[in-house]
Amino acid sequence: MSQQDINRWQGQPLSAVFAAHRARLLGAVVLFSVTMVAGTALLGLSGGFLTASALAGLAGLGATFNFFSPSAGIRALTMARIVSRYFEKLLGHDATLRIARDLRVWFFARALPLAPGKLGNTRTGELLARLMGDIGEVDGLFVRAIGPLLAMGVVSVAALLAAVLVYPPAAALLALMALLIGTAIPLLAVRGGKAGETERAQRRASLRTLAFEGLEGAADLLAQQAQGRWIVQVDEAARKVAASDRRRRRRLLSAQLLHGLCAGAGLVAMLALALHGHASAGLAPALAASLVFMTVALLELWAGAGLAWQALVAGRVSAGRLQAIVEQAPAVAEPATATVLANAGQAATLRLHDIVFSWPGQQRRVLDGLDLDIAPGQRVAIGGDSGSGKSTLSLLILRQADPQAGQIQFNGQDIASLSLAQWHQQLAWMPQGAPIFAGTLAENLRLGDAGASDAQLWQVLQRVRLDGWAQDNGGLETWVGENGATLSGGQARRLALARALLRPGPLVLLDEPTEGLDVDTAHALLLDLPAALAGRSLLMISHDVLPPGVVDVQYRLREGRLQPLG
Template identity: 35%
Template structure:
């Protein structure tokens, strides 16, 4: 995915963007009009004419004051509604592009940084229409309208205002860029690095505390925080200096208007109220135009965030990640006879230099209990990911007699399910952690499957299905997390179930009992479910039907 594509998706379509931009323009014009009519009213009233001559100015002041506030309020509603709706569409589009990559195509991005890219960086993109495009359009339109109006009243004053505005745009932008450009481009990456340090510390806080290593981790968090703070302060300094320069030039424009306007008082048709208008209008115009350097600064931050979002979603899915291609059938995989057959299968992880497994042969029939063993790094998890089509492969892999490359990925994953070594539990209730496997399951079915995995008494003791499991299952033990994961898999009713190191996070004296329970629970009534157990621990021969050693 390219940065320009992300920016294009972040900008609302014209029909949705136009109302907010138009209302913002009307609000800005009302602000300038309010200054002009107020200046005219005050100076004209000082001449003490009949009240009849002031009525139009009085009405104008009231109208512009109400219009400025009313249009501004309506503009905020319209422009933010457009930006947020576009942001929702963009976020959904990014997730749709990420789904084919997950989980193995995202392994190169740290979790904290990935989270920041999908939240803070995506949120930053709303500033493209709100703080970049719209302010630039409004500033340009207001500046042009004001210069033309002042030029009509006094050409020399109009030229002076134009020169001041051009200088303000150029000098303010250059100064802001010199002071803050590098910092503004670095804010998004530094924010991601800070979030990654914080998440890494929080997630591993128990281990860090146990080994008295919290000091070094907190020092790393403080270092990341200082870098981010310096970048933000540098950006604020650039904006502050640019705003100060614009204020000076606004005053200079008013002084220039007075210098050319006072001599013009001797000209017929040019009087004190008109002089007040050309002297005070620059102040209102510069209030609007002051957003130009800030808009360009915001553009640098938006572009940096867009680059980070685009880098998460590559232009093309890596060849190691399977996708549904044009040759994929619409049929549903129905395993008959031999469920799975692998011949000469090799697989490589994304960005890896060499295959993780080579020439693997494996046949899985209904009711099989196959133990996959091997040293660490021998490719056991790689084989599991190939079976569920998280990783592409070389060789032959058929499901129910059909080449899996001709089947939709979703169909394969309805047949082959994976219970991971560290199952993910959401910070929700036990019920919600089970329902996403089958959202129409009743409470009775949920309790039944918990009974099968040996958790019915535990759930009852915790108060039922509404008991929460904590963030990433912090309120449950490793064995309980594996049982909950198996319960989810049983609810999904996979004909082939892969258990990846189910006892890796369980005490050694309980591992054998847990493995026996898991195998017993995974057996379906007709005995046709096949189970592939990946384990580095020995498993009794009476629990399995065959073995496969990798490496």
């Protein structure tokens, strides 16, 4: 996913994803309709042709029978159906796959600005469920619901017009059957279905969340001997999902039973009407048979209406669940008119003045009148007790939250007046517990700078003293495994640091860079920091005791303010 893709979909509604492919979708609907019309007309024409052939045979050699026109029509309709069905599948599935791709990019583009401020309140498993289950329902909405329903409408109208030309009473019967079998019964089946689909989606999401969290915490569950209790919860969630699916199937089966009864009655009525038309109105036997066979084709077509309506309801529910995530207001707002940062990319003073911050819904001020200056090239460390506000301070500098009072300036400009993208370009950030992704060493490093050359990658590896290890283990294509499975704790933190240092921002922000490391490994990493920074400014959040020479100034955060140490 490129920055261009993110910019394309940021702020766009879900409907924009489908609108971007409207030409393909419209073409697929047209081809779908042609396929259905050709199939219905083919069955009607074939029935009339067979009836005429049989009657001509019974009448003997003297009977006249137009063989060539119907047979030519049958061949033409057969070819039209084959060709249109091929291109309908080609175009429809192409549009669906493009929508599936863009839906996921749209979701990420809309959701990423909400992290971590707003998404922090949503369980990871719930987000995963929406990304997999709900997007799966929405991206197939056209193929399973919208396309078939539109095509059914087109075919029904075409069949009614043909019936009007052949025998108007038959057209009236077909209209009644279309309303009853094609519309009323399917809608009856999905009546109240929105609530059922909402419940079903929530239960499926709960099951996915429990399964995901159980796998993520398998080691802890084993250590606490809590696997049995967790499995009971998963089984209960699975039973609820199965119950929702059974209710859904019962609704569909009831609708199919009602459809079958009405379809049988309608077909008998059409047969009786066709015979009456032949006997009393002089309707040609071939045309009477065509009406009956066309009715058979339409009944088969309308049989799929229930599933299409059900898919439409499920898709709308899933679309609403996706919108509920991405339409949250972000924790910080972009300025209406962003100013341009003077001397962007160059070292400058970072100044925090009289910063006041408290989390929404809490009275306690995490930061209360905090002041801090970091000169160009200066290395500053901030320590403090857990919950004192160290990580909150880093979030404010990253502009993932804004202070209620005070100002943060860089090069004399308020960072709130800059666009988020422009401000983030000035930063190189290593978060607490920075993840290592499944992939190669080069792929992990280039998350910091996608355009970095191999020479730049080797240079930054040398700065964090990972170049020797990389050379001994396959170079830049070394597979590091999921969560850095092939790395030691110290190597994983050095790799995360190298990834941050690849960003060209003049201010490096490190949040607990030695988290989870033993004392010797932590000190070795910290002692290499001054050389690795190459003169850039540093703000390090750490509760560890730092070796001499790592930073220029140390502070302790207490009661919302910084107290100098040493």
